[in-house]
Structures are given as structure tokens and as C-alpha cells.
Amino acid sequence: MNFTLQHQAVNSQARAGKLETGHGTIETPIFMPVGTAGSVKGIHVKDLKEDIQAQIILGNTYHLYLRPGTEIIEEAGGLHKFNGWSGPILTDSGGYQVFSLGDIRKLTEEGAKFQSHIDGSRHLFTPESVVDVQRKIGADIIMAFDECTPGDAGYDYAKKSLALTQRWLERCVNQMEKTKPLYGHGQSLFPIVQGAVYPDLREAAAKHATSIPSDGYAIGGLSVGESEADMYAMIEVVNPILPKDKPRYLMGVGTPINILEAIDRGVDMFDCVMPTRNGRNGMLFTKNGIINIRNKKWAADFSPVDQDGTSFVDHNYSKAFLRHLIISNEMLGAQIASQHNLAFYLWLVKEARRQILTDNFKAWKEELVQQLGKRL
Amino acid sequence: MNFTLQHQAVNSQARAGKLETGHGTIETPIFMPVGTAGSVKGIHVKDLKEDIQAQIILGNTYHLYLRPGTEIIEEAGGLHKFNGWSGPILTDSGGYQVFSLGDIRKLTEEGAKFQSHIDGSRHLFTPESVVDVQRKIGADIIMAFDECTPGDAGYDYAKKSLALTQRWLERCVNQMEKTKPLYGHGQSLFPIVQGAVYPDLREAAAKHATSIPSDGYAIGGLSVGESEADMYAMIEVVNPILPKDKPRYLMGVGTPINILEAIDRGVDMFDCVMPTRNGRNGMLFTKNGIINIRNKKWAADFSPVDQDGTSFVDHNYSKAFLRHLIISNEMLGAQIASQHNLAFYLWLVKEARRQILTDNFKAWKEELVQQLGKRL
Ligand SMILES: [Zn+2]
Ligand SMILES: [Zn+2]
Numbered sequence A, B: 001m002n003f004t005l006q007h008q009a010v011n012s013q014a015r016a017g018k019l020e021t022g023h024g025t026i027e028t029p030i031f032m033p034v035g036t037a038g039s040v041k042g043i044h045v046k047d048l049k050e051d052i053q054a055q056i057i058l059g060n061t062y063h064l065y066l067r068p069g070t071e072i073i074e075e076a077g078g079l080h081k082f083n084g085w086s087g088p089i090l091t092d093s094g095g096y097q098v099f100s101l102g103d104i105r106k107l108t109e110e111g112a113k114f115q116s117h118i119d120g121s122r123h124l125f126t127p128e129s130v131v132d133v134q135r136k137i138g139a140d141i142i143m144a145f146d147e148c149t150p151g152d153a154g155y156d157y158a159k160k161s162l163a164l165t166q167r168w169l170e171r172c173v174n175q176m177e178k179t180k181p182l183y184g185h186g187q188s189l190f191p192i193v194q195g196a197v198y199p200d201l202r203e204a205a206a207k208h209a210t211s212i213p214s215d216g217y218a219i220g221g222l223s224v225g226e227s228e229a230d231m232y233a234m235i236e237v238v239n240p241i242l243p244k245d246k247p248r249y250l251m252g253v254g255t256p257i258n259i260l261e262a263i264d265r266g267v268d269m270f271d272c273v274m275p276t277r278n279g280r281n282g283m284l285f286t287k288n289g290i291i292n293i294r295n296k297k298w299a300a301d302f303s304p305v306d307q308d309g310t311s312f313v314d315h316n317y318s319k320a321f322l323r324h325l326i327i328s329n330e331m332l333g334a335q336i337a338s339q340h341n342l343a344f345y346l347w348l349v350k351e352a353r354r355q356i357l358t359d360n361f362k363a364w365k366e367e368l369v370q371q372l373g374k375r376l
Helices: A045-051 A061-066 A070-076 A079-083 A095-099 A127-137 A155-178 A199-210 A228-238 A256-264 A274-280 A312-316 A319-327 A331-357 A361-372 B045-051 B061-066 B070-076 B079-083 B095-100 B127-137 B155-178 B199-210 B228-238 B256-264 B274-280 B312-316 B319-327 B331-357 B361-372
Strands: A002-008 A015-021 A024-028 A030-032 A057-059 A089-091 A105-107 A112-115 A122-125 A141-143 A188-190 A217-219 A248-250 A269-271 A283-286 A289-292 B002-008 B015-021 B024-028 B030-032 B057-059 B089-091 B105-107 B112-115 B122-125 B141-143 B188-190 B217-219 B248-250 B269-271 B283-286 B289-292
Touching (some): A002 A331, A024 A331, A045 A331, A045 B312, A057 A061, A061 A070, A061 A127, A070 A079, A070 B319, A079 A089, A089 A127, A122 A127, A199 A228, A228 A256, A256 A361, A283 A331, A319 A331, A331 A361, A331 B331, B015 B331, B024 B331, B045 B331, B057 B061, B061 B122, B070 B079, B070 B127, B089 B127, B122 B127, B127 B141, B127 B155, B155 B199, B199 B228, B217 B228, B256 B361, B274 B331, B312 B331
Parallel strands (some): A089 A141
Antiparallel strands (some): B015 B024
16 A cells, blocks of 8 residues: 655645555545445446446454454455445444444454344454454455443543553554465554544654554544544644644544534545435535525425535436435435435545645635535 | 337246346346435445446335435435435335335325324325325335225225326326426336236226336335235236336235246336345345255255355355354444345346346256256
8 A cells, every 4th residue: 555645735734635545546535435234225337337436445454343243354355245236335443333232342452352233242352353353344444443432431431441452552553463364465554543622632643653663544533422623633743743644534523514624624535425314304405505405495495505616426417306305205315315415425535635736725715615515 | 207118038928138228228127225214224335236237226215214314315415415325216106115004004096194103193195195205205216195995805896996006106297297396317117016916907007007107116015915826817817918119017926936037027117125124134046945044954054155146245154153153143244244145136036137138038047947846
């Protein structure tokens, strides 16, 4: 895996880069659609590639481990063969999902014991086992096993939690060294910087992560309940410490505005379920603002879903028809809204890149964020 | 609307024809995907056209009347404009759905009073009002308002019910004459032949329907609980009475075998929710038999969904991946299975047509029905 920093914006930390993987080159900044169980909800793989123009997708280790299980994925020859997505894949470590299980998981030094949300069966994730699972999934980018510290964690808890994440990181690194890729393409481990909303913890975390030579670094534990000001402040603490010549991935973020603000602060990679999840509920992101398509005002609006949109769904269907589908709980409504939102997110990062490369990012961003939050 | 009978099979009543409508020509025999609320569940309109190669779709008057309502559809300029499907559309009369409501509907000479399954609001459908609604929807083919006699109806009930259907048919015909198409394309009313499983009632019904000059005729009240033998017997009673130079539509039928047997008996048009509904549950129809993709035996079968299939989904996804999606309740699973099944149904009628035109239908059908029912 090789990252080339192509351009740094003026008056901004925004960067344009190129990340070469065993499954093709990613142009950054980039947004990664979330394919929880190996499928981006409601989206055909060919549309993901040709229509949405996704360059890399994310898979959830926790979900894939439980269903279909690593054995099936290994037999298929890895997730790329299994789901038919031939571009790069990043998998999370499962930590975030396991910690979201609440009562049915228990954290120890060894790892996390949990019960499956599907059938109640008992499992143990350790730093070693989640590396092994991600090896078998065949992810191009493997995430370290960490504790995603809750947004409202007190300082003492956050400090202890970070120390655990750091010990686990070292175990992940060891396990990566002891094991090999299974399918002939390279796999890179990204450490995750935790530390909740405490600048000194984030600084220590960034320094510790940076001490481990890696192909990229992630910022985790943000967009988990803290304020947006805190989120941006933590990015500003961490990014200057991370190496300039490696990609930076902000996990699980966020709204189009969050993404532009984070790009402005030097982040290169993003993922979020928002475009698909909110889409299924009828929320559409556009460059002019947010549409709640359930709103009565769209009932007889026969204009295209998004006349500026890049997806075929933007032009083949009207707002009134999409509203009818969403209100009627028709699958096609969820499909259209998800596809629109993903195409919009991919447009957003592609346009951000273009603006960075032409040294107009800051002005473009300042103007666009005025629009993006509007309720249409 | 104009029907040309192009060829009659040897040793069979099977027919190949051409039905010209205001939205293009349909080659018969044909299967019509069901777009209940104006959308075929899980299928993009362009896939319906280009991938599945549907030639005509069906809309449900009951559902469209309740949601989005005829006002919105009229404002859109008709259902074709509203949902973006530019080919022919047939709408049912709403009778079947209303009569399925059970306790919350009441039948009188005037029509059917019912309560919406959505919000409990009270409505009245009459022969006149359902013609008006279908005028506003802009269906190329309008179905008469009838009582769909239950499959287990006794003779006396069936006879009284048929008499009502016949009086209602005459009121529909009057209303058609009193009204005009709204969107510049022609609209044709198809009478529906009822009579439950009683040959003399079916015969009387077919004669009465035939006495009304129409662009096509439908056989209703089959596949509603009676035996397959009864269904085929009723088709054999009705079809010889119907005019040879008009298309014959068997409503709500059925399995691939049902369709071939009905084609063999002179039916030209079909609709059924089976390909999409059963697809969502993981049942796949193929020329080699039926696959229950939930079955454990497919868990590690990485062969294409259907190597003989005509849809891109047949080749872009494996059986094992589709199984995983269906088991995991992923939307994409329902989309793939629905698209496969619809493409298979369209292949089936297209191939039947080809076999009729080359005078090989009977032999081809006899061989294929041996396969279609097998459990793979
Ligand atoms: Zn998110
Ligand atoms: Zn049916």
C-alpha cells in the first residue's frame, strides 16, 4: 500500500492524495459506503461502482464474523470474491459493534466476550482473533482492535480505556507480523487514535500510534455523542501529529458538513451509515440543503429527485414519486434515496478534491457549508 | 388497441400474437410484473425495461387510489408520467383487493363500501367510480369491476355473484362510453369472466362477456383456492367461447407450470405477485426447477445465481452470497431474487412464444414442465 500526497490546499489543511492498494488506486479525500454484512443496503454492486462511483467500501467484521461466518468467506476466496466487489475493502475491527452490545458483552484485558445479537451464542474477540478474522475476510485495510470510548466518558475512564487500546494495538501489530495475507494481495493495519474529548489523551494517543510505522492512521471515538466543536478540536489536536505522508481516516463521520470540516482539518478518508440509514427514512442530502421527502410539500413536486445529481435515480424519478414510495414503505423508495445520498457523498469528496487541486478549497467549502445544512 | 393473432400452435391452443397499445406493442404470450403501488417491489424502472425486458406492467387501483391518491396521479399527468414507466400499463379494478378486506368491506348492488387498510377511512367503489379512477390513472387496459368469487363458493352463491358481476360489467361499459381518456392515449376495458368452478356458470359468463365488443377478455376468480385441475378445466370451458381475434388474460396466475398449461389452453396474458413475493422469501424459479436459497445446501455454492439466467443479477452474484443476503434480511437479497424471478418469467413467455412460432410448443412444454416443479 502506497500513499502519495499530491497537493495541500492553501489556507487549509485539506489534502489531495492517491492511495494505491492491491485492488486499485483510491483518490483522496474519499468517502467509503458501508457494506455492513458485505452488501451496501439496497445497492447493486455494479451501481456502487458505475453509478455511485465508489472507490472503496467498508465491511463490518462483527457482522461478517457472525454471518455468513469466516469459514464461508474463506471458502469463497475472501470477501471480494464473495460479494463481487473488486475494488479495495476496509474492515473495522468489530470493536465498535461489540461495545454497542451493552449488557451482553464483557471487557477484559484479554479482549471482549459477547453474545451474538442474532442467536445469543457466546464469542470472544481478542486483538489477535480480529486480525485473523480480517485476514480471512481479505480486507485491504485492517483496523486495529480498540475500545471505542463513549462520548461522555470521564477523564479517568478515558485514560484507562486508551491505555487498553494501546496495549491491544501492540498485540494487533504482533499478530499482523506473525500472519500473512491469504489471497495474494497486501493487507495493511491502521492504528486507531482514541482519547475521547481530552486533548492531552488524544495527543498521547496520536504520538503512540505514530510510533508504529503504518500505511495509515485512524481517528476513532468521535461522532459518538460529543459536541461538534469537541470533534473538530480533537481532529485539530491529532492531525498535526500524524505523519503527512500517510492517509488519515476519521471513523464513522458524518454529515456532509462534518466531512468538509474534517477535510479542511486534514482528514483523507471517511465512512458513515448516514447516507443509507437516513435515506431509508426519507432524508436526502443535496448541495442546496436537506430534503425530508416525507414532507407534504413534495407531494406534487414532479421535478427530478435532484436535478444536479450524478446518479440515474436523480433523473429517472420525481420527488413526488419518491415521496409516495417512502410513505408507502416501498423498497424502491429506500433504494432510490440510498443511491442518491451515496452518489451525493461521492460527488462531495470528488468535488472537494478538485477544489483542493485547483487551490480553491477554502472558499468553495465556506460557501457550500452555508447551503448544506439548510432545510429545504 | 389492436390485436393480431400471428400463429396458432399445432396440437395445442397456444397462440402467438401482437397487441398494439398507445404505449407500444406487446408480444404475446406475455407476463406482466405487478407494480402494486406503481412500483414493482425492489426493481428500478430501467431494470424492468432493459434487464427484465418487461413489456407491460400492472398497477393496483385499490392501492393507487388510497396512496398517492388519484389527485396526485392526475396532476402528474397519469401513472406513466408519475412512475416513469413508459410502456403499457394495465390496472385491475380494485375488486379483488376490496373483497380481500373481509370484515371491513360491505357489498351492495351499488358497489363495495370498504375501510382503508392504511387509516381506516371509509370509501365506496362502484363500477362507475373504478372506471373513473382508472381513467385518471391512465391505464392502457382498464379492468371491469367484478366480484372475485371465492374458490370455495357454493353453486348458489357463485351464480348470484356472477349475476352481480354481469350487471356491474354493463355499468362499467356505460361509464366507459360516457367518459374519455385524459392523456391522449387510448384506453380499453376488458370484461372479466367469473363463475367459480362451475362449467355452466363459466360458459354463461363467457357468452355474456363475449356479447360485449371489447379489445380483450379476462378470466378471473381462478388460483383462489380451487384445485389446479379445476383451474385448467375452467380455462378449457371459457377459451373456446372467447373470440379468437382478441387477447385473453388469466388474472393472478401463477407458477411457471400454471402459465405454460394456460398458454397451452389458449391464454395470452398473465400477472402474478409470485416472482417478487416468493423471491423475497428466497424462492427462485429456474428452468431446472425451484431453489429455496435459504437451504443450507447453498451456503458454500459459489456458482452464479442462475448460469442460464438472462438478468445481470444471475451472473454478478453467487448462490452462496444470495443465500447470505436473504438469511441476513439484507434488502439486496430481496432485490436480486425478485429480479431473477421476473427475468425468468419474462424469459419463459418469450421462449414459449418462440416455440409456438416454430411449431414446437407442445413438445417443448411437455419436457419443460417435468423440470419446472423439481426441488433443487
Ligand atoms: Zn456515522
Ligand atoms: Zn398469483
